[in-house]
Amino acid sequence: VRWGVAFLKPVTWLAASLTAGILLADWIRPHPALPLAGLFFLLPVCLRWPRAAAGAALLCGVLLQSAHGTLGPGTLDRWAGETVRAVGRAEDAAEKRFALQVTEVDGTPARGRLSVYVRSGDLPPEGAAVAVRGRLSEFRGALRMTAAGIEVLRAPGLRPAAKLRALLDRTMRAGLPPHEAALLAGLLFGSREQLPPAWVDSFKRAGVYHVLAASGSNVRMILVVPLFLLARFDRRLGVLLVIPLALLYWALTAGEPSISRATVMVTIALLGTAIGRAADPLASLSAAVLLLLALDPGLLRNIGFQLSVGATAGILLLTGPLQKWLQERCRLPALLAVPVAVTLAAQAGAEPLMLYHFGQTSPVAPVANLPVGWILTFLVPAGCILLIPAILFPALLVLIKPGLWLLVRTVDLFAAIPGAFLYLPPLPWYGVLLWYGAMLLAVSPAIRLHRPAAAVVAAMALLSWSVAYAAPSGVLRVTFLDVGQGDAILLQAPDGSAMLIDAGPATEDGYDAGDRVVLPALRRAGVSRLHYAVLTHGHLDHAGGLPAVLQAMAPAAFWDAGGHQHPLPLGGRRPRAGEVLRLGGARVEVLGPPVVPLQGSRSDLNANSIVLRISYGETVFLLTGDLEPEGEEALLRSGQNLRADVLKVAHHGSPFSSTAPFLAAVRPRIAVISTGPNRFGHPGGDALGRLRSAGAAVYRTDLHGHVTVEGDGRRLRVRTARRPAPAPGTPLLRRPLVGAW
Numbered sequence: 056v057r058w059g060v061a062f063l064k065p066v067t068w069l070a071a072s073l074t075a076g077i078l079l080a081d082w083i084r085p086h087p088a089l090p091l092a093g094l095f096f097l098l099p100v101c102l103r104w105p106r107a108a109a110g111a112a113l114l115c116g117v118l119l120q121s122a123h124g125t126l127g128p129g130t131l132d133r134w135a136g137e138t139v140r141a142v143g144r145a146e147d148a149a150e151k152r153f154a155l156q157v158t159e160v161d162g163t164p165a166r167g168r169l170s171v172y173v174r175s176g177d178l179p180p181e182g183a184a185v186a187v188r189g190r191l192s193e194f195r196g197a198l199r200m201t202a203a204g205i206e207v208l209r210a211p212g213l214r215p216a217a218k219l220r221a222l223l224d225r226t227m228r229a230g231l232p233p234h235e236a237a238l239l240a241g242l243l244f245g246s247r248e249q250l251p252p253a254w255v256d257s258f259k260r261a262g263v264y265h266v267l268a269a270s271g272s273n274v275r276m277i278l279v280v281p282l283f284l285l286a287r288f289d290r291r292l293g294v295l296l297v298i299p300l301a302l303l304y305w306a307l308t309a310g311e312p313s314i315s316r317a318t319v320m321v322t323i324a325l326l327g328t329a330i331g332r333a334a335d336p337l338a339s340l341s342a343a344v345l346l347l348l349a350l351d352p353g354l355l356r357n358i359g360f361q362l363s364v365g366a367t368a369g370i371l372l373l374t375g376p377l378q379k380w381l382q383e384r385c386r387l388p389a390l391l392a393v394p395v396a397v398t399l400a401a402q403a404g405a406e407p408l409m410l411y412h413f414g415q416t417s418p419v420a421p422v423a424n425l426p427v428g429w430i431l432t433f434l435v436p437a438g439c440i441l442l443i444p445a446i447l448f449p450a451l452l453v454l455i456k457p458g459l460w461l462l463v464r465t466v467d468l469f470a471a472i473p474g475a476f477l478y479l480p481p482l483p484w485y486g487v488l489l490w491y492g493a494m495l496l497a498v499s500p501a502i503r504l505h506r507p508a509a510a511v512v513a514a515m516a517l518l519s520w521s522v523a524y525a526a527p528s529g530v531l532r533v534t535f536l537d538v539g540q541g542d543a544i545l546l547q548a549p550d551g552s553a554m555l556i557d558a559g560p561a562t563e564d565g566y567d568a569g570d571r572v573v574l575p576a577l578r579r580a581g582v583s584r585l586h587y588a589v590l591t592h593g594h595l596d597h598a599g600g601l602p603a604v605l606q607a608m609a610p611a612a613f614w615d616a617g618g619h620q621h622p623l624p625l626g627g628r629r630p631r632a633g634e635v636l637r638l639g640g641a642r643v644e645v646l647g648p649p650v651v652p653l654q655g656s657r658s659d660l661n662a663n664s665i666v667l668r669i670s671y672g673e674t675v676f677l678l679t680g681d682l683e684p685e686g687e688e689a690l691l692r693s694g695q696n697l698r699a700d701v702l703k704v705a706h707h708g709s710p711f712s713s714t715a716p717f718l719a720a721v722r723p724r725i726a727v728i729s730t731g732p733n734r735f736g737h738p739g740g741d742a743l744g745r746l747r748s749a750g751a752a753v754y755r756t757d758l759h760g761h762v763t764v765e766g767d768g769r770r771l772r773v774r775t776a777r778r779p780a781p782a783p784g785t786p787l788l789r790r791p792l793v794g795a796w
């Protein structure tokens with residue numbers, strides 16, 4: 056059998072197997088003993104049949120990742136919402152904040168990066184070991200903390216690269232206005248802090264955001280000048296002098312994943328040149344992936360790393376054929392065909408990942424990347440060269456200002472084109488695989504008719520989209536979104552109509568669940584149009600995220616129980632109890648609030664929540680907002696049918712709600728609690744006990760992530776984004792074989 060991909064070197068297979076192993080481990084989260092046992096049996100086989108090494112690499116991936124999950128330091132997310140004492144190294148100090156490279160939280164080893172805001176007092180010296188007290192909160196995927204107290208544990212250690220980087224950062228801030236300094240730091244070293252949001256937005260819209268994240272091509276642009284100079288003397292000596300320079304640059308970017316990838320590749324290529332052997336670029340990309348993932352399997356989750364590898368693979372596989380096609384068929388001159396081919400190839404390699412993770416695409420990107428690339432070819436080396444004398448004379452950096460201005464204007468120009476940037480339903484994971492399969496097929500000369508085959512597979516990748524999203528599902532899907540402490544529930548009717556019930560919290564430290572969780576989840580679920588939005592009551596943990604959602608997606612109708620804690624851009628109608636609505640085959644019945652509002656309860660806003668009973672075929676959902684005992688009692692008194700298979704537990708599982716008589720009337724089989732880190736003690740122990748004794752299987756968004764319940768009219772199926780892991784610190788021997796972390 057000829058596989059037609061014989062041009063792939065063994066190291067590429069090993070890298071792919073290791074990657075697959077890490078992904079597999081993430082999926083089944085096995086006890087490390089499982090892959091260890093597998094390796095024990097497979098290694099002797101490898102000695103006999105070297106090809107079994109791919110299987111061994113897969114098991115190594117599983118082993119590495121599961122060892123990481125069970126023995127490695129916990130990540131910071133665990134403590135989100137809690138007040139903690141975090142210990143780590145202070146870095147990147149600027150104005151009123153610094154970054155803390157965390158090593159320990161409340162005495163437990165932990166790892167992660169934290170933005171620390173300092174309201175008053177001095178910033179700690181960079182590189183110092185410090186302990187910071189404060190509440191950890193999540194904002195736009197990053198963790199941050201406002202320091203209530205800072206204690207310097209140890210003076211700055213000897214970390215020459217960090218010191219040099221701090222010096223260069225100070226130089227850039229001294230020589231340029233703040234925004235330009237932040238932009239230059241992004242272009243040269245990949246730091247994305249302090250960039251004005253409008254610029255970040257433009258770079259994203261134009262599809263050139265990668266240049267702000269220190270793309271791997273920086274390494275080439277920076278080394279080109281020294282390589283050229285040194286090559287004039289002695290090739291080998293030059294090569295050996297340039298490798299340390301590449302490593303220095305890597306250290307200055309604090310190990311940015313795309314730079315790590317590029318540094319390993321460049322080092323392999325340079326060493327190859329030194330011993331007179333040309334390195335195969337695809338093999339050195341594979342070696343870089345193999346090495347970096349073996350050192351840190353967690354890197355695979357880093358989207359920057361994924362995009363960097365994807366784009367590089369695209370360039371290595373497709374540039375040649377594309378260039379040939381552009382020159383021969385489109386009659387482009389070589390001067391233009393080469394950069395166009397490189398940009399298109401990089402785009403082809405990165406696009407499926409962009410679509411999978413963000414559901415975003417920027418159709419102007421292939422064009423925008425050309426002028427941006429040309430500007431950077433001058434700007435990056437010039438910036439590096441200028442930065443050295445600028446340490447003494449910061450004013451010299453003025454020379455680079457026109458270049459930065461030109462870059463921003465160019466990007467703005469492309470970002471302003473209508474349709475420059477589109478949201479699409481995210482590509483499913485099998486679509487990503489098919490896409491890369493098509494890329495490989497397109498360049499596999501050993502297979503007959505490989506081009507038509509590639510076209511067929513590419514068409515399948517595009518088709519996987521419609522399979523996943525376009526077709527009416529025929530099921531009623533209710534997703535309880537993990538928005539932290541609050542509620543946000545997406546209801547997708549069998550014909551695709553969508554209703555959103557609440558949109559999660561907005562907190563004073565800038566977290567907006569609408570922007571951060573609800574809108575991405577809507578896009579991921581393929582919802583491009585909201586037929587109904589419902590606000591059960593005006594508390595901020597339900598209404599906070601709504602303005603962002605209403606702004607992005609104006610719903611056809613908006614139900615609102617009133618009593619807002621902050622203004623909404625759109626007034627809604629208060630539905631009457633007894634009102635019934637047909638939503639694509641599902642029946643939505645309004646059970647509350649009562650016509651005469653309840654008064655004098657624990658919280659009248661909660662007591663008068665909108666309560667919905669949704670039935671589809673034989674299956675029934677009951678959504679109870681933030682009802683407390685008075686509200687539940689009023690529902691019981693109203694004599695309405697409360698029986699339901701799935702109960703959205705009232706008031707985040709508060710100990711006062713979910714009273715025994717109410718649960719006896721509902722008799723839920725599945726109970727979903729929407730909650731997150733909070734100071735109210737939700738969910739309360741006795742409420743959980745009552746739910747369990749009522750016979751309900753309990754799901755919690757704080758433990759399970761998004762909880763999706765699907766009903767085909769007869770049967771129900773529950774899917775959760777996470778499986779609750781054993782508590783951190785559970786001894787290895789007491790962990791289950793599957794789902795061990």
Ligand SMILES: [Zn+2]
Pocket residue numbers: 541542594596597681706707
């Ligand atoms: Zn609430």
Ligand SMILES: [Zn+2]
Pocket residue numbers: 592594660661681
């Ligand atoms: Zn409430």
